[in-house]
Amino acid sequence: MTESCDAVIIGGGIIGCAIAYELAKGGRTVACVEKNAVAGSGSTCNSCAIIRTHYSTLNGAALAKSNYPFWEDWPGYLGAEDGEFLASYREVGCCYTCFESNGYGTKLEDIANELDIPYEVWTPAKVRAHLPIMNPGHFHPAKTADDPAFGEQNGEMRYVLFFPKAGYINDPMLATQNLQSAAKRHGATFLMGERVVDVLKGDARVSGVVLESGRRLLAPVVVNAAGPHSYKVNDMAGVTEGMNIRTRALRVEVAHVPSPEGFDFEADGLICSDADIGGYWRPEVGNKILIGSEEPECDPLDWVDPDDYNTEVTDQSRLQALRAA
């Protein structure tokens, strides 16, 4: 069976569904192919879903700043229907710890100044006033738990940068499905439970895709939004060789721990990009704390095949929780 459209999107994660929505809204016929049964069930549903305006490149920060309003008015961006079950954005702000090895955050400050991204400089006393459970101590470099110097404090942070325009999405999978519904309202087609197994090529360009079911979708544009599988799609399309920047799948764990007793981290916590301990953390629904990794030098990187990797929890997330503690 062969069908045609203006664009085929491979992958129904947050990126694929957002592209489907924008293209369909712009009047294109779009087919989005997702191998799983539901949208957003790939890396998106495991994301910490932090939204922020501070990035270490000018282009990255400019893009984030220009897209931030979509999250602030999610129903408006989607053109949501009355009573539609929507993900929500929680703006809690983000601290960025500053110390010698990250240049005291001056790069971020320069970019924020250039792009008019709001931020404040917080002294350790101000950090304590905003978040009494945070110790603005200095622990860098991150260490493994068996290191005798683990947890030893070397003085205090000089300051942290606080970016108020930052927060998180309470349910990234639901946000993806919101985009899917919005795209469908503009006529986009979603082929769920269908895997792309080949990318068709015509005159020195793509011409469509072949699905595992044998179905063929013809299109002059094929968008690779396959997340951690994107390198496999590039291989299918035969374009890997010409790429300067390639992708690989990295396995990472996120610790999910309760808030310290007597403190409501969900209501009163904030996000912290805590390079001083090689991690980041944020409030989570249900008065929990999510603790992710910024891949410090002492931690091995776990490159995996996204179709075949260990899905069990290991000591990685425990170590992240210990560092945050």
Ligand SMILES: Cc1cc2nc3c(=O)[nH]c(=O)nc-3n(C[C@H](O)[C@H](O)[C@H](O)COP(=O)(O)OP(=O)(O)OC[C@H]3O[C@@H](n4cnc5c(N)ncnc54)[C@H](O)[C@@H]3O)c2cc1C
């Ligand atoms: C632990 C963790 C924490 C993160 N935290 C943050 C954060 O705080 N903030 C932030 O902005 N980002 C964060 N990220 C990154 C963010 O989650 C991803 O950038 C984003 O979700 C990627 O979306 P995607 O649509 O590109 O990929 P995915 O959500 O992985 O979607 C790709 C889809 O393609 C499908 N697919 C793959 N191959 C095929 C095929 N051949 N045929 C059909 N379908 C296929 C997959 O099933 C999948 O659903 C985090 C990621 C992780 C893993």
